[in-house]
Amino acid sequence: MERYGYIIELGRKLPPFPDDWANDAHRVPGCQSRVWMEAEARDGKLFFAGASDAAIVSGLVALLLRVYSGRTPGEILATDPIFLKELGLLEALSTNRGNGIAAMARAIRERAAAEQPVG
Template sequence: MNSITINSAAQVQQDIAEEFAFFGDWTDRYQYLIDLGKQLPPFPEACKTEDYRVHGCQSMVWLVPSGNAARMHFEAISDSAIVSGLIALVLRVYSDRSAQEIVATEPQFIATIGLAKHLSPTRSNGLAAMLAKLKGYAEQALA
């Protein structure tokens, strides 16, 4: 039996909700988001191309897929600290999963932690665009 447990997307979303519940106000939650974004792995400059750019974001965002339908991996980065934090959450939920699980998983953590109410409309649109692009890559892998 393998000692490494891969948590389901649902479990990861629950973990995120519990982490954010720890912070009393949105100032602390934004700081936590920024800190998460700073922990993203280095992003290859060569991938900052138009092909990987997520349109619909006010800030610059790049999302690079790899793998196949059985296991998809994503790398992403933004030039915005808060958006990088959002990327870190999205990657925790969706990266290194099957395309089927990616397509089937709704991003409930956004509402659960109150992000939907606390993001500017442009950031909400950008987050929706990033999720749509990520799910689009998964749908292509399934096709």
């Protein structure tokens, strides 16, 4: 239960997500709760913003952003989301939330792959 409290607190500390981004174009498919993410490429790095309509899921968004935001596409792709399992996080979550965090990590990695320099 303490772990949930920490995750919820992370979500409360997320920077405000612009209301006009909370739409289908930014929605992460595969999440039971509504989750929106946006990425900006700047100086060879990707910076992610995200939000959810659920407190615990907002915390999961915040956790992923801490790991992946501000990194190069190559660094993102080299960071396997296995850390979620190693933290014991997936076992503590419902199956639907586990699937949702996997969908969020996949969306981040797909964006990184799209930004990866060719050659």
